[in-house]
Amino acid sequence: MLFARLILLLAYLAPGSLAKPASTKKRTQWDQIAIDACAKELESHKFDTDVKGRHASLCTYEPALGSWLHCAKDVLDSRKKNRKIFEKTFSKINQYCHDYHKDEDVSNEEYYRILANASLFIRPLDEVKENIRYPVTPDKASLDRWVWAYFGPLDNIDKGNVYGVTICLYWIGVLFIAAVYHFLNFSRLKQTVFKNKVSAFLRGHYVLPALVHNHAMSVGRWFFIGLVPTRLETLVLFGYVLLHGFLLSSYNFDHNELLSDRRSQVLIFLSDRAGILAFAHFPLIVLFGGKNSTMTWLTGIRYTAFITYHKWLGRFMLIDCAIHAIGYTYHAYIENYWKYVKYSDLWTSGRHAMIIVGVLVFFSFFFFRRHYYELFVITHIILAIGFFHACWRHCYKLGWGEWIMACALFWIGDRFLRLIKIAIFGMPWAKLKLCGESMIEVRVSKSSKWWKAKAGQYIYLYFLKPKIFWQSHPFTVMDSLVEDGELVVVITVKNGLTKKLQEYLLQSDGYTEMRVLAEGPYGQSTRTHLFESLLFIAGGAGVPGPLSMAIKAGRQVKSNDAYQTIKFVWSVRNLELLEVYHKEIMVLKELNVDTKICFTGERKDESSVEEGAAANMNTEGRLLTTSKSAEIITDFGRPNIDEAIEDAVSGAKSLLVTCCGSEGFVDKTRELTAKKVLENGDKWIEYVEEFQNW
Structure with a gap:
């Protein structure tokens, strides 16, 4: 299994990183260098x-x-x-x-x-x-100086090509290590190998935690906000930055200045190297920016991490492009040839590419992705196409076009796989129901027996209405416990697509039917049977993933008559959510899953509460509005996550913590889990985060 995954990984990446198409020729031709150097030396006599x-x-x-x-x-x-x-x-x-x-x-x-x-x-x-x-x-020392003078500029370009492949190989190495580590998830070997204090120290300090405190929650204010990578992602990016800096600063200068002075050499060498490295980033940026269901399956890396790498690679590509453009422009001015080249197709296309990529990166800021997501998606696609077209015009006579061709292959391959997923799902009818003021329940009848979603996976839903058919968002999907062959998605109303859906429902008295397309499923289901203890923690609308995984684990334990401790903790403040997932929570209780529902809503009027709900009144007098909701409530106030993890890990050799909820909720759970890993070096504690934000 491992061998097959690694072969598939290399085959998937090879077109953009290992191949050396004829479009980029080796510049260091020693026959040319020998003829030119000897001519210069002999003609001096x-x-x-x-x-x-x-x-x-x-x-x-x-x-x-x-x-x-x-x-x-x-x-x-x-x-x-x-x-x-x-x-x-x-x-x-x-x-x-x-x-x-x-x-x-x-x-x-x-x-x-x-x-x-x-x-x-x-x-x-x-x-x-x-x-x-x-x-x-001729004099050997004098001849060698001429040989070096001709060799340096050509070698700089050739090394740029090699260094571009080196950057790709670095990321292939990262994916390879991730694939090996991910393979270990399919057996208990991982727990055997990594269950020690050294592993706990590394995982507790460098693998699991956020870089500081926030990972899912954005940092900054107003326009200047963004997401911070985890420590592991930061280490991977730090290694890339060091490598990139080294590859950008290694040259063979001609200190004798036989063909050009030092300033010109620095400008041309640096500009050429930066331009080549910028091209080498293209396939990586497209690869990490796609939905990457194949890459996720191979490596276990979450889509959020891929997008993190995609963003940082794009930023450094912009830096390389800027160095290339500024360096050559300055050289054209000091050597007085700007007026002869500024209107040529080579320079015009280069200026267009530089402007487009600058605008593209600007509109990729988290501010636009968060508040104007649809605008961000449209502009991102249009600008990306314009950028690659300008780059193609800029380089098609010079070489390096294979990097752009690799991008096209990755992009077409990603879209082709997505179309296959959509085609397999079909175009069934969906029933949409408005639950309260901020929830939409979507029930979709599966029309294909080939389409299957595992617990914890998510899909991109397209609602086939004129104004919104082109938009999609990821939603966690779960099989209905009421009707076979039915999928259930619960949507929290925000802005954009979900707001328009709410408007449709309000015009239809809270209920409507429409055809939908589903792209997916994406993500992977965790191997819960490998752990002695399972803890599923959910916050608010983040309940579908942990809930469906808890139900799946409970059924496996019941059918296999195995010993496994399963705990489910849900912090909820929305009454409509309690109603929507009431049946699923009751199934959990029937499976003897230790279920804790913590209600954090506002104080309610006691007179509006039916008899039987009083047993769920806390000291502050907070009550649920219906006896149906009161059946599943177990506590009031925020759950003690630290205590829940401690209870789950005590008496067990291995623990799986799965969490999904608001940004602050998952960040806190991640931090506490990392702390428990350090405190329990003799136990295997794994953390799975269903929440994704990019």
Whole structure:
């Protein structure tokens, strides 16, 4: 199973990172370097000829041509290049000497004759006291300086290509390690290997916790808000940043400044390297930005983490693009060629790409994703297409187009898989019911026997109405306990899509039917049977995932007659939620799952409460409005999460904590679970967070 997953992982990633298509050619051609370096060195000395023109003496005066060939052969021999590479220098010489040969190229045999003749009479250059009349060997130190001057710029580009692949390999390594770690979830081997104090220290300090305190909850104020990665995500990103910084700052400068001064070298080398690294980010950005059901299955990495990597890769790609654009623009000004290139297609497309990617990253700020999600999605897609089109125009004559082609393959592959998922689900009718003022219950009849959703998975629902058919949001889905073949989704009304759905329902007296499409399911169901103790914690509308997983675990224990402690804790303040999930909670109790429902709503008037609810009155006199709701309430006030985790882990060798709820709720649970991991180094405590925010 592990081998199959890893092979599939490499096959899935290979098109964008390992392949070396012909569209990007290796620039370091030693035949060219040898010819150019030898020409520069030999032409700095005077041969006994008065012919004028570029390379005139080397092309027309046989002692000079013999010296040129002999010099090139020595350079190539010192680099252990073969005969075929040396023979390529003949065609280069023919190109340089075309005007002197009267449209007739010199044959390879003739060049070998000239070389052999030169070898009979060749002398060291330092023995020459006057105009050179015979073949000579140039000063090695001086020649090496010219070789290095020509080698450096070409090597900088080639290393940029290698370093671009290196960045991709870094992320493949991250995914590979995640895939191996994820594979261990399918057996108890993980608990055996990692159940020790060293593992507990690493997991408690670096794997589970948020970077500071918040991960799901945004930080900052007004426009300047964002999400903070977990410590593990931060470590992965930190390794990438270090690698990126090293790859961006390693060059072979010509300190003798034979071809260009130091400032020009820094500008061109840095600009070229940054531009190539920017292109290398493209397939990674598209890969991590897709729904990635295949990648999630292979690695176990949540969609939230993929989006975190997607955002940070995009930001560093923007930095690379800015370095590339500013560097070349400044170089054009100081070298006085800006007026000749500024309207060329190469520079125009580059400016367009730079402007588009800047706008794209700006409208990707969390402020827009949070408050104007539909606008963010539309602009993101349109700007991304415009950006890649501008990049294609910018580079299609230069190379590096394979990175954009890899992006297209990943994007098409992601969309193709999503269309397959939608097609399998079909286009069934859904029953929508308004529950109170802020809840919508959606019941969908499954029309395909091939479509299955596991506990804890989620789907993207498309409601086929004219104004909203193109919008979708992720919703946790669960099988109905009332009717077979029916899926239940409960939606909390916010802005955008859910607000428009509420308006439709209000116009239809709180109930309507419409056709829907479902994309998914996404996510994975946790292997609950591998743990001795299970704790499911839910807050408010985040109950579907933990609830469905608790029901599944309870049924497995009952059918297998196994020993397993299962606890379910739900903190809820919405009366409509209690009504919606009443049947499911009763099923939990029938399965002998230790169920604790903590009601945190406002104080209610005692006169409005039916008889039987008084048993659920706390000291402050808070009551439920119906006896039906009163049946499932067990406590008032916020649950003590720390105590719940401590009770669940005591007496057990392994514990699974599953949580979903509001941002602050899951952040607190994550922090407390990490603390318990440190306190119980001899036990295996796993944390699964169903909440996702990006």
